[in-house]
Amino acid sequence: MATLATPDLAPPAPESARPRHWSERLPGEALNHIPGEAGAPIIGNTFKMLADPHAFTKRMIATYGPVYKNRAFGGWNVALVGPEANELVLFDRDKIFSSEQGWGPILDKLFPRGLMLIDFDHHRMDRRALSIAFKPEPMRHYSGSLNSGIARVVKDWGGKPMRFYPAIKQLTLDLAADSFIGIPWGPEADRINQAFVDMVQASVAPVRKPLPFTQMRKGVKGRAFLVDYFTRETHRRRAEGGGQDMFSQFATATREDGSLLPVDEVVDHMNFLMMAAHDTITSSATSLIWLLAKHPEWQDKLRAEIVAVTGGTSDISYDDLGKLELTEMAFKESLRMISPVPSTPRRALREFEYGGYRIPAGTQVGINTQYVHMMEEYWPDPKRFDPLRFTPEAVKGRHKYAWVPFGGGAHMCLGLHFAYMQVKILMAQILTRYEIAVEPGYAPEWQPWPIPKPKDGLKVTFKPI
Numbered sequence: 001m002a003t004l005a006t007p008d009l010a011p012p013a014p015e016s017a018r019p020r021h022w023s024e025r026l027p028g029e030a031l032n033h034i035p036g037e038a039g040a041p042i043i044g045n046t047f048k049m050l051a052d053p054h055a056f057t058k059r060m061i062a063t064y065g066p067v068y069k070n071r072a073f074g075g076w077n078v079a080l081v082g083p084e085a086n087e088l089v090l091f092d093r094d095k096i097f098s099s100e101q102g103w104g105p106i107l108d109k110l111f112p113r114g115l116m117l118i119d120f121d122h123h124r125m126d127r128r129a130l131s132i133a134f135k136p137e138p139m140r141h142y143s144g145s146l147n148s149g150i151a152r153v154v155k156d157w158g159g160k161p162m163r164f165y166p167a168i169k170q171l172t173l174d175l176a177a178d179s180f181i182g183i184p185w186g187p188e189a190d191r192i193n194q195a196f197v198d199m200v201q202a203s204v205a206p207v208r209k210p211l212p213f214t215q216m217r218k219g220v221k222g223r224a225f226l227v228d229y230f231t232r233e234t235h236r237r238r239a240e241g242g243g244q245d246m247f248s249q250f251a252t253a254t255r256e257d258g259s260l261l262p263v264d265e266v267v268d269h270m271n272f273l274m275m276a277a278h279d280t281i282t283s284s285a286t287s288l289i290w291l292l293a294k295h296p297e298w299q300d301k302l303r304a305e306i307v308a309v310t311g312g313t314s315d316i317s318y319d320d321l322g323k324l325e326l327t328e329m330a331f332k333e334s335l336r337m338i339s340p341v342p343s344t345p346r347r348a349l350r351e352f353e354y355g356g357y358r359i360p361a362g363t364q365v366g367i368n369t370q371y372v373h374m375m376e377e378y379w380p381d382p383k384r385f386d387p388l389r390f391t392p393e394a395v396k397g398r399h400k401y402a403w404v405p406f407g408g409g410a411h412m413c414l415g416l417h418f419a420y421m422q423v424k425i426l427m428a429q430i431l432t433r434y435e436i437a438v439e440p441g442y443a444p445e446w447q448p449w450p451i452p453k454p455k456d457g458l459k460v461t462f463k464p465i
Ligand code: HEM
Pocket: 099, 115, 116, 117, 127, 272, 273, 276, 277, 278, 280, 281, 284, 339, 340, 341, 344, 345, 404, 405, 406, 407, 408, 410, 411, 412, 413, 414, 415, 416, 418, 419
């Protein structure tokens, strides 16, 4: 057994430390019967994949079929491409696939024991405890903070060219300080935000050891700061009674047997949740703004819907969010076209068969959300922005797993309703004030991995209406 846990990165003396064991990555010979390719010595196909993931997958499928092996990111994996594969892996009826062992090698150093890094019974128990933070009452509370926080910033966006991506990234961090942690915007929130950003950047940094002057070193320090902060705060909120923010809900959440979650687990869940929420919302809000900028006719439709619901004010109440049907369809379409989590890794715990192949226990497998979202068979003219692909009738006629931006099954995104809520409130605050404009012919290049973003930050102008 190889263990990737690095003691220098783990929180000090955790209450419920469990050793992290990953099964060895399989040697290439174990996959000899599966078609595919090793790529260049040492690096395999890593850089080819990163340069243009869609073109790479298309070529692999054309050459080897929708089940193929590939060597990248330091080992072999087997790609399973298509809605049926998404269903098999995500729904995981037979409990074959480990999320912990799929994501662990990528995320465990900085976000150990997050929900995506635990499996089966322990996962089910903790997920149920954490779900309390997403019930209607707390959600209603967050919607109030989101309306006021977004309005406060968006009202100054008008009239001048700006880069949307960094602006929404900062705003999303500030909103999280309020809704997630329950602290006001200001120096304390800024310190937390910085520690958090250092940690997220370190999680995808090429140098994986915390050597001096590396991003990983900054990330480790950021993690130590946050672990200390959340630990102290968990004790305080338990003693004094918490607020309505997400963290206070977690701090006082109980398991089925009535016991509180161990403090170090609250801390790890909180760190992980902030990471899971942050770049995904930033990426998806940016994609929607870009697609609406390119399709002013859809801005008009969404604005008309929002005004009809709010009566012309920019604030939208929690109870009215469900009425923004076109806005929701436009968001779903942008999640299809530019998926914030383009692919999902798992590890097979047992041998299984798929697509005519026997896939051995221990294989690292991956589904390709972004590729399936662009498959012509399910999405005619896939590059066209068409929110009407998400009318209830259209959805009914399609494979349920042809659209999986939030995953599916036991690990389906816990914060998806929060994401819909934040993006709908953002749209209401923007579209009731502004027309979203870009220069004629403007087409930013997108960095497709690990979470898509426009390389130039997306140059837009919000023109007051
Ligand atoms: C558009 C925004 C978002 C997208 C596209 C997204 C996508 C995803 C995906 C694909 C997964 C499942 C990964 C897997 O199965 O391996 C996931 C899990 C998760 N997401 Fe999100 N997410 C978004 C926003 C959020 C937000 C706002 C929160 C919190 C407020 C959040 C919290 C989580 C958590 C806690 C998990 C782990 C669930 C589990 O393992 O049981 N996400 N997300």
